[in-house]
Amino acid sequence: MKRKGLRHILLPLLTAVMMLVVSACGSSSNAGTNGATGSGSGTEAASGASQEPASQTASGGTGNGEPVKVVWWHSMGGELGKVAAQLVQDFNASQSEIQVEEVYQGSYDESLNKMKASMDSKSGPSLIQVYEIGSRYMIDSGAITPVQQFIDAEGYDVSSLEPNIAGYYTFDGKQYSMPFNTSNPILYYNKTLFKEAGLDPENPPKTFQEIKDAALAINKTGKTGASFAIYGWFMEQFFANQGKDYVNNGNGRSGLATESMLNSEAGVKTLTWWKDLVDSKAAINLGRKTDDTKKAFLAGQIGMTLDSTASLRGIVDGAGTNFEVGTAFLPKADAADKGGVIIGGASLWILNNKPEEEQKAAWEFIKFLAKPETQAYWHINTGYFPITTKAYEDQRVIDNMAKYPQFKTAVDQLHATELTTATQGAVMGVFPEARQLAETAIEEAFGGKDPKAALDTAAQAITDKIATYNKTVNP
Known part of the structure; x- marks a missing residue:
């Protein structure tokens, strides 16, 4: 080799x-x-x-x-x-x-x-x-x-x-x-805010709908229910949690990926839900930096966020005695989805x-x-x-x-x-840029563009860049 x-x-x-x-x-x-x-x-x-x-x-x-x-x-x-x-x-x-x-x-x-x-x-x-x-x-x-x-x-x-x-x-x-x-990514939540909102702190939300319901309940306390950074890694994880590939050809593992599937049903379902959280004010958009959502979470301003498991010690120690940090699996689109995390x-x-x-x-x-x-x-x-x-x-x-x-x-x-x-995770030669394009699509949807249209544009751009890369491998 x-x-x-x-x-x-x-x-x-x-x-x-x-x-x-x-x-x-x-x-x-x-x-x-x-x-x-x-x-x-x-x-x-x-x-x-x-x-x-x-x-x-x-x-x-x-x-x-x-x-x-x-x-x-x-x-x-x-x-x-x-x-x-x-x-x-x-x-x-x-x-x-x-x-x-x-x-x-x-x-x-x-x-x-x-x-x-x-x-x-x-x-x-x-x-x-x-x-x-x-x-x-x-x-x-x-x-x-x-x-x-x-x-x-x-x-x-x-x-x-x-x-x-x-x-x-x-x-x-x-x-x-x-x-x-x-x-891998997990859901972090503020158990103190859950109690104040009348939610069971030992029964965190498990699905997209439960996330929205919990967030709206937290909003009534005067705090914001949730904030998830605009991060392409999270989109990839939501695909895997629905059991869906992110690119074709077995997620690029049975052969070189040639097509992005970002605009497939799994992507549209995810971005439609995410956009609805922001539009309904169940969640606030704090941009692409995970550090910004983490800071807001540690300040007690938001009830839920997504972050890496590698952040756990820093988040728990950062919360200190101000509030108890709860953790839960990455939420699924539907409870019946058979998938997992990458x-x-x-x-x-x-x-x-x-x-x-x-x-x-x-x-x-x-x-x-x-x-x-x-x-x-x-x-x-x-x-x-x-x-x-x-x-x-x-x-x-x-x-x-x-x-x-x-x-x-x-x-x-x-x-x-x-x-x-x-x-197992997607593989493609232009993955860093693909993440950027996914993040742009999320931003466009938050700005008012139809989620499917935003994902269509990004998927085509990713597919074009994959084709350019693949020509260097199989000229």
Whole structure:
């Protein structure tokens, strides 16, 4: 799958297309602007005192006395970056054959652009963290060695990996990258406002209609019922929760996606409901920034919002003693819908323009990061999901769950999701720009445009951009 003979032809074409895509979406506050998960700020998840990871060992390298150097590019800024740096320090201290150097490269978009620019000079990383919507590009670039190659070579046991997490990064039965930071969206609600509005704080809304009913009840208290950021990730999640694909060809997994399905029944139903919430004043529109809705929620101004599970600790700690934070599954369009949520976040990719021993060393570091004890440390200090089920047996995770019982909602929602093409997540080479176009359609609907017409325009634009991208892959 390396296709080295094609890379010098294919990569420049792909890079030119993707540079246009990234520049087009650079203004988004949600599209990986600072190393975020699906939701926004890269520093939103980490709070509280740092806890030490358990002692671990690793092996790898050439055995000639000189450690193999692995350069890891990542997009974990702020407090998240400190946790990532601690993981590297612990790995390096655990053995002497491999030395990992972690380098923060800015946002996901910035890091990916730097990787593209480095390919011919080979000055780039051995290992890179790439957001989930960059997966199609990474595969098409021919610049990576799928982790499946290392899994097969040593019979590495993947049975404890969360299937709904690993599933996103699996194509045609092959796992291309290793999940690292993972989240999904949940409903956050103010239990105090629920009580004041005469609502049952232990029975949060589960459907679109129940969201509106609860929001209108909260409005009577003088507060605003809800606010959901205009974020394309949420639209994608509402599709999955209805069990519907976002693009054709099995959500781009049975073949390259060629058509956006944003304007299908699932999209129209979602945007019609969302627009009605705003038009009826059950919800207030605070724009594209998830941080703005989060601030309003923490100020007690709105009763409900959507945000990433990685925001949970920050939201619970931010609410403090002012009000009790409740959490619930992402609402469904209809109670009978059989769907679930898609994971967000990023994964780790091994670059194939590095010597074999360096790639193997990168794999050793990946295995260290995937260990249950490492994942336990990562989870409790960031709020991201552990990628392995065994991490939940760690006493630190058990204690953290007791301190933050709201996180059980996130875990239950992940485990309740059946892996289908809808919940596995769409893949397309122009995903960042597609999110921007979806957000534009939502804004247009809020501004008075018919939801179907707004989605028709966006879907056609996305389809056209997919066609342009696909020509670089299959000229």
